Amino acid sequence: MPTLHARTTLSGLWRAGGAGIAGLLLAMTAFQAAAQNVLWEDYRGTTSIASDANYIGPQGAPRFVNNPATIANLSALANNPANAVRTGTSALVDYGSNPFALCDSRTAANLQTDPCRYQAMGRVMYTLVRFPVAGTYTLSVAHDDSVQVSMSSSYTSTAYRTANYDIPVGALSSYTSGETDFRAIGSFNADVANSCALMRIYWVNAGGLNFNRLRWQHPSINGGAAQIIPATQFSDPSQASSSSGCAGSIVYPVPAIMVNKVVNLGRIAPNDQFTVSIRQGNNTLRAASTSGAGTGQQASTGALQVSTGNHVVRDDMAANSVQAIGDYDKSISCTSYQLNGQQQAYTPSGTGPDWTIAVAANTQYTCTITNTPRPVVTARKISERAVGAFTFTGTNGLPTQTLTTTSAGQAVAGSARALTAVNTATTLTEAQTPGFALSAIQCSGLPAGVSGTVDLPNRSVTLPAAAIVQGANITCTFTNAAGVDLSVTKTNAVASVPSGSSTTYSLQFRNGGPGDAGGAVLKDTPTSGLSNCQVLSCTPTNNATCPQAPADLLTANGTTVTAFPANSQINVQVQCSVN
Structure with missing residues (x-):
């Protein structure tokens, strides 16, 4: 077989x-x-x-x-x-x-x-x-x-x-x-x-x-x-x-027209289905639609007896399809059979998705329309520690598109984009987004033994010509990690402190974003001349949390903050004796 x-x-x-x-x-x-x-x-x-x-x-x-x-x-x-x-x-x-x-x-x-x-x-x-x-x-x-x-x-x-x-x-x-x-x-x-x-x-x-x-x-x-x-x-x-x-x-x-629908190499989106129809003027005389996920012949109008003159054979996406008919290559193959004559090839006029058949008397026309998925590329985005808007551009017909993440670590995918030419190397590039650094690019759906060329410094991946074939359905995932801008401010309200007395210091630990700094370690080790230091209070803002052991702030290992989102602050007061 x-x-x-x-x-x-x-x-x-x-x-x-x-x-x-x-x-x-x-x-x-x-x-x-x-x-x-x-x-x-x-x-x-x-x-x-x-x-x-x-x-x-x-x-x-x-x-x-x-x-x-x-x-x-x-x-x-x-x-x-x-x-x-x-x-x-x-x-x-x-x-x-x-x-x-x-x-x-x-x-x-x-x-x-x-x-x-x-x-x-x-x-x-x-x-x-x-x-x-x-x-x-x-x-x-x-x-x-x-x-x-x-x-x-x-x-x-x-x-x-x-x-x-x-x-x-x-x-x-x-x-x-x-x-x-x-x-x-x-x-x-x-x-x-x-x-x-x-x-x-x-x-x-x-x-x-x-x-x-x-x-x-x-x-x-x-x-x-x-x-x-x-x-x-x-x-x-x-x-x-x-x-x-x-x-x-x-x-x-006779005369009659029959249109068969063949699906080759599957569908770009699972919901994609096709409708073929026989039309005269603005009237649809008969139509047939595919269903399911099968390939090969999936629908036929059957032979419809028609009048002589021009009739249009149309290829279109069925209702609820995701992709457009232009995302599929289309071909038509027709034969004409004249009563008591010989079957022969027939070429309708047009390039699709509409073709015109000039129906002659005593003749049946059988046409097979084949749809084959064009190669498509889908951009997919993961942003870690923060969310944002990320813009992609590309070659070989890839349009500019912006993907916006709504939850850190959760992927967001764009729509499948059909490429202009097969067997042509294609590059997908992400623009620099302030506050984020690209950490990985991974592509799936490439033929066995074929891989893309990743260029992290330039935030791009190039898919070789061998990957850009009919039916290719490639998804490239770009993963970014948001940076964080952490700062510490320490103040004391007095200009001088007599020996033997105590003084209070105010510390502001701030995450300026754009990423989340959960897991950051806070530390303020007392300098010489200070003794008996203790944490008097800890006050977080904007959904930050205080450390579970605030007193460890004063140790050599410091203390860990569980939640420290962008644009939040942790205010700590520390009292020390002056030697």
């Missing part, structure tokens, strides 16, 4: 036309399919397979590059069925991982199984599928790895390989998280019961674990719950009798 998990989905909406509903139960019985009506062909891959010495398939059979798991590589090889290394049939499109259908090369024992000895890494499936009830169907797939589903309205043709698969249902790249993790691949309406279509499925395994399970869901089938498409709804596409009794073919609703 590959290490990359990007997932892209293209899905389609189509309609089934034909005769009216009649005798549903009788029709389902009449269309009861034989057991093995999904025809498949396996093709030889190049990687994660058994050795050539252990190969048991046709000698000289060509190979296709299966990693990355690109459908185009398989389809090119499968254009000639003689290139298949083995063929077979199955009752369902329900291939689990045990036993595996394509080679799972993760163990030595697996390499001795037929799928690995045939070096089978791609499978193409063909069948005729019947939709027993009129209404809306949704197809979903649990897959590992890439899957593409197409249908053909030429259900009466027995040349199923070369039929015109004019309904490009959709494609799912990469893989789901497990065999019970299904992703929607398309929805459609059957106008009448027993509509039919040929179905072709391409499936590629990049290596290791592999599975492919196809479900449908209809409000009137299985109590409305999704289920693996039953074998009874498949018929052998090579037999003319298989289409007997089909009420009509599936036809394309």
